[in-house]
Amino acid sequence: MENQCIAVIGAGQMGSGIAQVAAEVGYRVILHDVTPDFVQNGMSRIDKALSAHVQKGKIDEEKKRGILSRIQGTVSYDQARDAHVIVEAVFEDADVKTHIFSTLDGICRPETVFATNTSSIPITRLAASVRRADRFIGIHFFNPPQIMRLVEIIPGLKTSPETVRQARQFVDSLKKESVLVKDVPGFLVNRINAALRLEAYNCLLEGVASVEDIDKALKLALGHPMGPFELADFVGLDIGLSVLKTLHDGYKDPKWRPSLLLEKLVLSGDLGRKTGKGWYDYTSGQKVPRTDVQF
Numbered sequence: 001m002e003n004q005c006i007a008v009i010g011a012g013q014m015g016s017g018i019a020q021v022a023a024e025v026g027y028r029v030i031l032h033d034v035t036p037d038f039v040q041n042g043m044s045r046i047d048k049a050l051s052a053h054v055q056k057g058k059i060d061e062e063k064k065r066g067i068l069s070r071i072q073g074t075v076s077y078d079q080a081r082d083a084h085v086i087v088e089a090v091f092e093d094a095d096v097k098t099h100i101f102s103t104l105d106g107i108c109r110p111e112t113v114f115a116t117n118t119s120s121i122p123i124t125r126l127a128a129s130v131r132r133a134d135r136f137i138g139i140h141f142f143n144p145p146q147i148m149r150l151v152e153i154i155p156g157l158k159t160s161p162e163t164v165r166q167a168r169q170f171v172d173s174l175k176k177e178s179v180l181v182k183d184v185p186g187f188l189v190n191r192i193n194a195a196l197r198l199e200a201y202n203c204l205l206e207g208v209a210s211v212e213d214i215d216k217a218l219k220l221a222l223g224h225p226m227g228p229f230e231l232a233d234f235v236g237l238d239i240g241l242s243v244l245k246t247l248h249d250g251y252k253d254p255k256w257r258p259s260l261l262l263e264k265l266v267l268s269g270d271l272g273r274k275t276g277k278g279w280y281d282y283t284s285g286q287k288v289p290r291t292d293v294q295f
């Protein structure tokens with residue numbers, strides 16, 4: 001692995017986590033973003049996460065330095081030239097993603113595997129932007145990638161069995177578990193989770209129970225670590241809305257129609273933990289029920 005290089009495109013929440021996981025198991029990692037500030041934000045996030053490991057005694061300072069030394073931040077796509085695997089984790093926007101992949105298609109070696117971490121865009125659609133559709137695949141991590149053990153492996157229509165094998169091997173090398181999933185809207189986990197979330201929104205709108213009680217009920221009765229509203233705030237309401245829109249567009253089934261209340265929250269700029277407010281209010285540093293809006 002020492003000689004193997006992974007390029008992660010997008011140094012945000014997911015990209016920085018994926019870069020950290022890859023560097024922890026020994027890969028050399030190129031971490032790319034559009035500006036030096038964004039790259040630096042990603043590097044700082046990794047530094048902070050590793051410092052927390054040091055404080056808990058999980059790793060020592062030397063190990064932390066070793067992991068960080070394997071990650072090279074950059075704003076140049078050329079740095080990804082020698083990567084064995086590209087993992088793209090930029091904004092959930094098909095045009096942005098296809099532009100990046102078609103650029104990298106002209107830079108990377110023909111055998112490099114191109115993987116996308118998209119939550120909702122069809123893999124087959126993104127694969128159509130490159131000449132190597134057989135080497136294109138979905139490798140879908142969950143948030144936070146450093147902690148969540150599952151990764152969905154999603155072949156597109158033209159992905160070769162060899163690329164599937166390499167993707168599984170790559171995920172194994174990261175000490176993660178994988179499941180093989182068809183390229184359908186929402187893939188597997190987000191599809192099932194979206195159905196649960198929509199039912200939670202319906203219960204809220206019908207006045208069956210409050211946000212807090214729905215979360216409490218699912219945690220205590222079904223053993224979920226987070227309730228559907230807490231989880232939606234953690235993931236980001238914009239991402240959750242985009243997943244519902246994809247399911248609705250993809251299956252053409254009204255059962256996936258996004259909740260109007262969710263759309264209103266996103267329009268208002270309340271996107272969950274990252275903006276301080278979503279289904280809950282986090283502005284005090286604690287998660288408390290919202291008092292400024294009526295759900």
Ligand SMILES: NC(=O)c1ccc[n+]([C@@H]2O[C@H](COP(=O)([O-])OP(=O)(O)OC[C@H]3O[C@@H](n4cnc5c(N)ncnc54)[C@H](O)[C@@H]3O)[C@@H](O)[C@H]2O)c1
Pocket residue numbers: 009010011012013014015032033034038088089090091092093096100117118119120140141142143234235236239
């Ligand atoms: N957040 C989650 O819970 C989650 C879970 C699984 C998958 N995903 C998927 O992962 C991807 C990233 O999500 P995120 O939450 O990390 O987003 P984010 O907004 O935290 O990070 C996205 C990063 O991509 C960068 N970027 C934008 N355009 C770029 C370009 N042309 N080249 C390089 N970098 C560029 C941005 O500057 C930003 O730093 C999305 O496709 C999302 O659907 C997210």
